[in-house]
Amino acid sequence: xxxxxxxxxxxxxxxxxxxxxxxxxxxxxxxxxxxxxxxxxxxxxxxxxxxxxxxxxxxxxxxxxxxxxxxxxxxxxxxxxxxxxxxxxxxxxxxxxxxxxxxxxxxxxxxxxxxxxxxxxxxxxxxxxxxxxxxxxxxxxxxxxxxxxxxxxxxxxxxxxxxxxxxxxxxxxxxxxxxxxxxxxxxxxxxxxxxxxxxxxxxxxxxxxxxxxxxxxxxxxxxxxxxxxxxxxxxxxxxxxxxxxxxxxxxxxxxxxxxxxxxxxxxxxxxxxxxxxxxxxxxxxxxxxxxxxxxxxxxxxxxxxxxxxxxxxxxxxxxxxxxxxxxxxxxxxxxxxxxxxxxxxxxxxxxxxxxxxxxxxxxxxxxxxxxxxxxxxxxxxxxxxxxxxxxxxxxxxxxxxxxxxxxxxxxxxxxxxxxxxxxxxxxxxxxxxxxxxxxxxxxxxxxxxxxxxxxxxxxxxxxxxxxxxxxxxxxxxxxxxxxxxxxxxxxxxxxxxxxxxxxxxxxxxxxxxxxxxxxxxxxxxxxxxxxxxxxxxxxxxxxxxxxxxxxxxxxxxxxxxxxxxxxxxxxxxxxxxxxxxxxxxxxxxxxxxxxxxxxxxxxxxxxxxxxxxxxxxxxxxxxxxxxxxxxxxxxxxxxxxxxxxxxxxxxxxxxxxxxxxxxxxxxxxxxxxxxxxxxxxxxxxxxxxxxxxxx
Numbered sequence: 001x002x003x004x005x006x007x008x009x010x011x012x013x014x015x016x017x018x019x020x021x022x023x024x025x026x027x028x029x030x031x032x033x034x035x036x037x038x039x040x041x042x043x044x045x046x047x048x049x050x051x052x053x054x055x056x057x058x059x060x061x062x063x064x065x066x067x068x069x070x071x072x073x074x075x076x077x078x079x080x081x082x083x084x085x086x087x088x089x090x091x092x093x094x095x096x097x098x099x100x101x102x103x104x105x106x107x108x109x110x111x112x113x114x115x116x117x118x119x120x121x122x123x124x125x126x127x128x129x130x131x132x133x134x135x136x137x138x139x140x141x142x143x144x145x146x147x148x149x150x151x152x153x154x155x156x157x158x159x160x161x162x163x164x165x166x167x168x169x170x171x172x173x174x175x176x177x178x179x180x181x182x183x184x185x186x187x188x189x190x191x192x193x194x195x196x197x198x199x200x201x202x203x204x205x206x207x208x209x210x211x212x213x214x215x216x217x218x219x220x221x222x223x224x225x226x227x228x229x230x231x232x233x234x235x236x237x238x239x240x241x242x243x244x245x246x247x248x249x250x251x252x253x254x255x256x257x258x259x260x261x262x263x264x265x266x267x268x269x270x271x272x273x274x275x276x277x278x279x280x281x282x283x284x285x286x287x288x289x290x291x292x293x294x295x296x297x298x299x300x301x302x303x304x305x306x307x308x309x310x311x312x313x314x315x316x317x318x319x320x321x322x323x324x325x326x327x328x329x330x331x332x333x334x335x336x337x338x339x340x341x342x343x344x345x346x347x348x349x350x351x352x353x354x355x356x357x358x359x360x361x362x363x364x365x366x367x368x369x370x371x372x373x374x375x376x377x378x379x380x381x382x383x384x385x386x387x388x389x390x391x392x393x394x395x396x397x398x399x400x401x402x403x404x405x406x407x408x409x410x411x412x413x414x415x416x417x418x419x420x421x422x423x424x425x426x427x428x429x430x431x432x433x434x435x436x437x438x439x440x441x442x443x444x445x446x447x448x449x450x451x452x453x454x455x456x457x458x459x460x461x462x463x464x465x466x467x468x469x470x471x472x473x474x475x476x477x478x479x480x481x482x483x484x485x486x487x488x489x490x491x492x493x494x495x496x497x498x499x500x501x502x503x504x505x506x507x508x509x510x511x512x513x514x515x516x517x518x519x520x521x522x523x524x525x526x527x528x529x530x531x532x533x534x535x536x537x538x539x540x541x542x543x544x545x546x547x548x549x550x551x552x553x554x555x556x557x558x559x560x561x562x563x564x565x566x567x568x569x570x571x572x573x574x575x576x577x578x579x580x581x582x583x584x585x586x587x588x589x590x591x592x593x594x595x596x597x598x599x600x601x602x603x604x605x606x607x608x609x610x611x612x613x614x615x616x617x618x619x620x621x622x623x624x625x626x627x628x629x630x631x632x633x634x635x636x637x638x639x640x641x642x643x644x645x646x647x648x649x650x651x652x653x654x655x656x657x658x659x660x661x662x663x664x665x666x667x668x669x670x671x672x673x674x675x676x677x678x679x680x681x682x683x684x685x686x687x688x689x690x691x692x693x694x695x
Contacts (some may be wrong), residue, residue, distance in 0.1 A: 012560075024180075025361065026224045026519055028124035028215050029142055032242050036122040039235035041147065046235075050281045051541035055519045061512035068504035068555050075502070078619030079568050080161075081681040086571040087168040087617040089578060093571065113157075117150035119211070120232075126223055127245055128282045145211050159214050164207040171204075179207045180226030186219060244292070263337025265297025270532075276543055282521070284464055285544030287536040293330045295534070298338075301331035303527075303534050305357045307471045310432045312360035315444035318480035318543055319373065319486060321456040322525075323360040328352050340626075346393060354387045355433075356380035362405040362456065365486040367440060371494065372421055374441035374485070388434060391426070403439060403444040412439045437574025458522040464537035470532030476525025477537065478545045484520060485513040485550050495556050499687035500565040501664040505555030523548070550551065564666055568608035575618050576670035578676045580659065584676040585609055587658060589613050597658065601641045602628045615639055617661070638662055650681045662690045 011107050028034070037043070047053040055061055086093065121144040146154045162185040166173045166667040170190055177186035185206040207214040209226075216223045247267050257267045276283055283626065289295070295303045305325030314321060332348050342348075358380030381387055391411075398415040403425075410427040425442035426435045429449075436442035456477045458468050463470075495507050523540025538544030542551050550558060586608040590598055598604040601615060604628060615637035616623050623636030637662060645656035650671065657674040669686045672678055684691070 023210065023229065024226055025145075025229045026141070026143055026179075026209055026220075027230070028126065028143065029121065029222075030127045031124040031126050031240070033125045034122065034240045035124075036120065037118075037237045038120050038232050040118040040120060042235035044116065050278055050283070051519065051521060052283060054078050055516060058511065058515055058519060060515040060685075064505055064555065066409075067509055069561075071504050074621070075563060076496075078621075078635050079344055079565070081619035082568055082572050084164055085575055086133055087164060087170070089575065090169060091571075091574045092576060093170075094576070112142075113146075113150070113154060115156070119145040119147050121145070122598050124223075126218070127242065139216065139222045141218075141223040143212060143214050143224075146213070146406075149213065151211060154213060156459040158206065158208055165206070167202070177205070178511045179205075179220035182207065184207055184220050186362050212602055219283035225577045227395070234277060234613055236275050236277045238273065241272040241633050243269040243272050259337050263297050263301035263334045265301075265334065268292055268296040268300065268567070276547075279465060279539055280462075282462075282539050282541055283543040283547075284524075285464075285538040285540070285547055287544075288533060289593065290533050293532070294446050296330075298331060298334040298595050301327045301334055304330065307357040307470075307473075309455075309475055310360045310380050311359045311430075311454045312376065312378045312434075312456075313361050313448050313450050314362045314376065314456055315364050315374065316457045317440075317482055317486070318479065319363045319365060319483050321360065321362040321476070323353035323358075323455060323475045325473040326357045326359060328355055346389065350386050350390045350393075353383045354381065354390055356382045358432075360455075361629055364441075364444075365482060366490050367444070371647050372437070375437045376441070376445055377435040379435070381428065381433055384428075385430070394424075402444070405443045410439075410442055410446070427476045441552070458524055461522040461524045462527055462539065463524050464539040466528050466535065467539050468528040468533070468535065471527045472530055474525070474527040474536070474645065476536075476538065476545065476598055477523070478525075478548070480520035480541055480548050481513075481517045481522075483548060483550050484516055492556065498557075499664075499684065500557075500560040501666060503556055503560040503685055504563075505559075507552055510556060522543075569665070572618070573668045573670065576661065579614075579617065580670060580672045580678050581676075583610075583614065583659065583670060586614075587672075590675065590693070592695070597643050597645070598641075599643060601637055601639075602625045602632075602635070604641075605635050606632060617663075622664075636649065639672075646693075648685070649677045650685065653679065655679060660690065660693055664688065664690075 028369065048057070048599060056065060067182050095531045121142075123140070123142050125140045142371050148309075152685075158492075163186050165171050165185065171187040172190055174186040174188065177184040187204050189194050189203070203217070205214070205218075205220050207220050214220070214224070214502065241667065243266060245259055247261065247269075262268060268291050269289055270292050271288075273288040273290075275286050275288075277286075278284065289299070289303075289455040294300065302324065304327045306327075307325040309323040309325065312321065312323065313621075329352050332343075332351050336343055336348070360376075360378040362376040362378075364376075366373055395411075398413050398418065399693075400411050400413050403410050405414055408427055408429070410425055412423050412425045414423050421438060423438050424435055425437075426433060427442075427446070428434070434445065436443075444655050455475060456478070456479075458477045461477075492507050492510060521541045523538060523545065525536060525538040528535045528537060540548060542548040586604060587597070590604055590607055593607075598607065605612075605626065612633050612635050615626070615635065617638035620636075621639045623638050624640065625636040626637050628635055635672070640662050641659055642657055646660075647654070647656055648654075655677075656674040657671050658674055659670075661670040664687045667682045667686050668679065668680055671681060
C-alpha cells in the first residue's frame with residue numbers, strides 16, 4: 001500500500017498552472033515518448049486536502065512509506081556506488097552495458113534527491129530529424145529542474161558524476177563541449193567504432209543550465225534546443241506516446257504492420273496519453289487515444305459499441321464491475337487476427353448472431369476460506385438459438401450437469417483436465433446470459449439477483465468531470481476499501497511464497513485494513529469523446545482501478561522486478577568476483593601455511609592482515625559483524641563463511657563452498673568454492689535466505 005503512495009504523492013495532479021513563459025531552458029525536440037511530472041511543489045501543496053493525502057498521513061501508512069522510501073534511496077545510493085567502483089576498477093564491461101551506465105546513473109541521481117527539492121522532471125525519447133522513428137537507438141534526455149534552495153546540492157551531485165565519467169577509461173571527454181554557449185560534458189565511447197554487433201549510441205552528455213539539469217544519450221543538440229520555457233500544462237503527471245511514429249517503424253523496417261498490431265487496432269492510433277490530476281479530493285486518472293479516422297480492430301470494437309448495458313447485481317463484497325458494449329463483428333475479426341488463423345464458422349457466425357455486444361464483468365471477494373475471486377460475466381442475448389448452439393460447442397469441452405439454485409436452472413461444466421476450482425456455470429434470464437467461474441460463485445450470484453439492482457453500488461462517488469460527449473457505452477465502478485481488504489486478507493500472505501529480493505516492503509510492514517479502509521472510497525469510470533479523441537476517465541481516491549491495484553501491491557510485490565537491472569547486476573557480479581579473487585588469495589595462503597581452512601573469518605582477517613572492508617561488497621552499508629579478537633578493528637562481511645566447506649550442487653555441478661553472499665539476488669549470487677572458482681548460479685539458491693542455505 002505504501003508504494004501507492006510514492007506514485008500518488010509524486011504523480012497525482014493539481015489544478016494550478018505554472019507561468020506561461022519563463023527564462024530560456026532546455027527544450028526536448030519532437031519525441032516518440034515523453035514522461036513528465038509538472039510543478040511538483042503544487043502537487044505537494046495540494047496533497048494534504050485529498051483522500052490520498054489523508055491516507056499518507058495515517059500513522060501505519062506513514063511508517064510503511066518512510067521504510068519503503070528509505071530502502072528506495074539506499075538502493076539508488078548503492079547503484080551509484082557500484083557504477084563508480086566499476087569504472088575505477090578497470091573491469092571491462094561489454095559495450096551495451098557501458099553505453100547504458102550514463103542514463104542509468106542519471107536516473108539514480110534523480111532517485112537520490114528529495115521530492116521536496118523537485119520543481120519538475122521530464123524524460124523524452126527523441127524522434128529522428130525527419131519526425132519519424134529513427135533506426136537503431138533513439139537519443140533520449142532526462143531533464144530535471146530543482147527548486148532554488150536545492151540547486152547547490154544538486155550541482156555538487158551532478159558535477160561529481162560528470163567528473164567520474166571524465167576519469168573513466170571507457171569514455172573520452174570533448175574539451176570543447178558546449179550547448180547554447182553553456183559548458184557541456186559530452187563523452188564519446190572509446191570503442192564506438194569497434195565491431196561488437198549491436199551498438200547503442202556512442203555518446204552521452206551532462207548539461208547544467210540555471211535551475212535545470214540534463215543527462216542524455218546522444219548529443220545535446222540532437223536531443224534539444226535552447227529557448228524560452230513554454231506554457232506548462234496544469235500540475236500533473238503525464239505520459240505521451242507517438243503511436244503513429246512507432247507503427248511507422250514497422251512499415252520501414254518490416255515492410256508492413258504486423259497482423260497482431262493491426263488486429264488490436266493500434267495502426268489506427270495517432271497518440272496515446274495517460275495523465276493524473278486532482279479533481280476535488282479525488283485523483284482523476286485519464287487514458288486518452290487520438291485516432292486517424294475511425295478506430296479499428298479490438299480498440300475500435302470497444303470504442304464503437306452501441307448496445308444496451310446489461311444489468312448485473314453482484315453478491316456480497318463486490319470489488320469492481322465493468323459494464324460496456326462492443327461491436328461483436330469487429331471484435332470477432334480482431335480475435336481472428338490475433339490468433340493468426342480463422343476460427344470455425346460455428347464460433348464466429350454464432351457469436352455475431354448470439355450476442356448484442358452488451359457486456360458486464362463483475363468481481364467479488366473470494367468466498368470464506370478461499371483465495372480465488374468470484375468472477376461473473378453477463379452477455380446481452382440477441383438470438384437464443386444461436387446461444388444454444390454456442391453453449392453446445394462449449395459443453396463438448398467436458399461434462400455438463402444441470403443444477404438448480406433458488407429455483408433458477410443452471411448448467412455446470414467440468415472441463416476435461418481442468419482445475420476443480422474452475423467449473424464454468426451459467427443461466428439465462430431476461431435476455432442476458434450470466435456466467436460464473438464456478439458453481440459455488442454462481443450460487444451466491446443467483447441469491448444476489450434483484451430486479452431493482454442494475455449495477456454495483458458506488459455510494460456518493462461522482463462521475464468524473466471533463467470536456468466532450470459523455471458516452472453511454474461504458475460504466476466502470478470499483479471499491480478501493482473492499483479491494484484492499486481482500487488483498488490484505490486473501491492474497492498478501494501468498495506473497496511470502498514468492499522468491500524476491502528487491503521488494504521495498506515486507507508483507508508484515510503493510511498497513512492494516514482497519515487503519516487504511518476508512519480513508520479509502522469508491523470510484524467511477526466513464527468514456528468521453530471529443531472529435532477524434534476518446535478519453536477513459538476514472539475518478540477515485542487513489543486514481544483509477546489500475547493505479548489503485550498498483551498502489552496496494554507495489555511495496556511487497558511489484559517493486560521487486562521493477563528494481564532489477566541487468567546492467568547493474570552484471571557490474572555488481574563482476575565487482576564481487578574481483579573481490580572474491582582477492583579473498584581467495586588470502587584463503588589459499590592461509591590453507592597452505594596451516595594445512596587447514598580458517599576456523600572463522602576473524603582468524604582469516606587477523607592472520608592475513610586483511611583490510612576492514614575486504615569482505616564488504618561495494619555499497620553494502622551494513623554487512624554481518626565478524627567476531628574479532630579483542631583490540632582488533634571492527635570488521636563486517638557481506639558473505640557467510642562455511643568451515644568446513646559446504647557441499648552443494650550448483651547448476652548441476654557438485655562443489656564445496658567457502659563463502660556465499662548473505663543478500664539474496666535473482667541470479668549469480670556471489671559464491672566462492674574451495675578451489676577458488678566463482679560459479680554461475682540460477683534458481684532457488686540465489687533467492688534463499690542465508691539461514692536456510694545450508695539446510
